[in-house]
Amino acid sequence: MNPYRIGIDLGGTKIEAVLLGPEGEELFRRRVPSPADIGYGAVVSAVGELAREAAGKVPNGKHRTVGIGIPGSVDPVTGLVRNANSTCLIGRPLQKDLESLLGLPVALRNDADCFTMAECRMGAGRGYGLVFGVIMGTGCGGGICIDGEVREGPHRIAGEWGHVSVDPAGAPCYCGNRGCVETKISGSGVARAFLAEHGEALSMEEIVRLAREGEPRCAAVFDRFLDDFGRCLGGLISILDPDAVVIGGGLSNIDELYTVGVERVRRYAFHDALRTPILRNLLGDSAGVIGAAWIGR
Numbered sequence: 001m002n003p004y005r006i007g008i009d010l011g012g013t014k015i016e017a018v019l020l021g022p023e024g025e026e027l028f029r030r031r032v033p034s035p036a037d038i039g040y041g042a043v044v045s046a047v048g049e050l051a052r053e054a055a056g057k058v059p060n061g062k063h064r065t066v067g068i069g070i071p072g073s074v075d076p077v078t079g080l081v082r083n084a085n086s087t088c089l090i091g092r093p094l095q096k097d098l099e100s101l102l103g104l105p106v107a108l109r110n111d112a113d114c115f116t117m118a119e120c121r122m123g124a125g126r127g128y129g130l131v132f133g134v135i136m137g138t139g140c141g142g143g144i145c146i147d148g149e150v151r152e153g154p155h156r157i158a159g160e161w162g163h164v165s166v167d168p169a170g171a172p173c174y175c176g177n178r179g180c181v182e183t184k185i186s187g188s189g190v191a192r193a194f195l196a197e198h199g200e201a202l203s204m205e206e207i208v209r210l211a212r213e214g215e216p217r218c219a220a221v222f223d224r225f226l227d228d229f230g231r232c233l234g235g236l237i238s239i240l241d242p243d244a245v246v247i248g249g250g251l252s253n254i255d256e257l258y259t260v261g262v263e264r265v266r267r268y269a270f271h272d273a274l275r276t277p278i279l280r281n282l283l284g285d286s287a288g289v290i291g292a293a294w295i296g297r
Contacts, residue, residue: 003063006054007293008047009111010034010070012086012138015043016289017050019057024122028057029289040088048101055102065296067107069114069288070094071139073156081108083175085139107295111135112159113150114291115281116143119246120150121294123282128243132159132236137249140182140189144240150295161236162186166228171196184228187251194221208254226256230264233278238270248281 002022009016012034019028030050035042051066058064072084074095081089098106109117116125116133125131125145133143140162144151151158162182163175170179171193183189187204195201198217202210211222233245247257254261258280266274281287 001063003065003296004058005293005296006051006058006064006066007114007289007291007296008050008066008068009114009289009292010043010047010068010086011111011288012071015046015050017054018286018289018293019054020290020293028054030054034086038086038088040092043086043088044094044097044101047098051098051102051104055104064104065107065293066098066102066104067109067114067292067294067296068094068098069111069292069295070108071111073110073160074108076154076156105297107297109150109152109292109295110141110143110156110160111288112141113143113152114289114295115248115287116145116159116246116291117150117294118283118287118291119248119281120145120148122290123246123287124279125244125246130240130242130244132240132242132245134161134233134245134247134252135249136185136187136247136251138186138188140186140249142236144242161232164232166232166235181232185225185232185251190221190225193224194218197221204251222256226261227264229257229261230266231268233261234265234268234270237265237274237276242276245276245278246281247278248287252281 005020007018016031021027072081075082080091081094084090095108112135119125120131131145135141142159142161144159163180165177165179167179171183172178173180173183190204207218210218262278
């Protein structure tokens with residue numbers, strides 16, 4: 001029989017839990033702010049509390065699984081979290097600590113993998129064989145789904161295109177390289193580029209709004225963002241040749257990505273008649289928590 005599936009999306013600003021029934025139906029959902037004390041212990045406690053609350057909705061004697069999406073990955077050798085935007089998780093045995101707390105097996109996956117899983121099972125990527133899922137928000141990540149299964153790879157970093165260096169002379173990235181995809185097409189990367197160029201702090205949202213109003217500095221930065229999007233995604237499509245690309249994260253709501261941005265992808269992809277559909281996600285910010293539920297074993 002199919003299990004009851006508990007999914008938790010562990011983000012920097014919120015933690016969300018969902019419980020899916022045996023047929024994939026949603027039975028419970030709760031979202032809370034991430035702890036003001038962003039220390040590791042507070043995060044473990046908050047995740048554990050939500051997981052126990054969801055587990056309490058499962059009928060007695062029924063099998064349940066727990067999957068958690070995190071903004072990083074787990075080192076397959078040490079079992080410790082690495083490369084997490086929530087830096088308090090780095091170097092911590094999060095999986096082991098949660099399993100001890102809950103008394104249940106816990107599966108951990110990168111949040112971009114969870115997004116990709118959900119969109120391929122229930123969203124815009126459904127019905128496609130090979131899907132590349134993109135998260136463009138404060139950072140930039142990706143996941144690869146092949147015939148309904150998300151690929152992790154031996155290093156558990158499959159799809160991690162945000163830290164491919166596309167400009168050796170570009171801005172420094174926290175990973176230690178320069179000109180990574182994330183520095184070019186994430187919200188934080190574009191905002192930092194604008195500040196460095198013009199000495200004024202504007203958010204990505206403000207840059208987009210002012211660009212649409214014709215403000216010349218913002219229009220130039222926004223056009224460069226769309227061009228960088230085309231170059232980065234066009235190169236990836238040339239390597240992977242996916243059946244579809246699904247865009248998620250806060251920046252996925254920028255309409256120009258699906259018009260001007262797609263034209264720029266066509267310019268840079270190694271094909272003069274690009275047929276890869278570049279799709280807006282269907283599940284919104286629910287994708288991560290739903291995908292987390294599906295990764296539990």
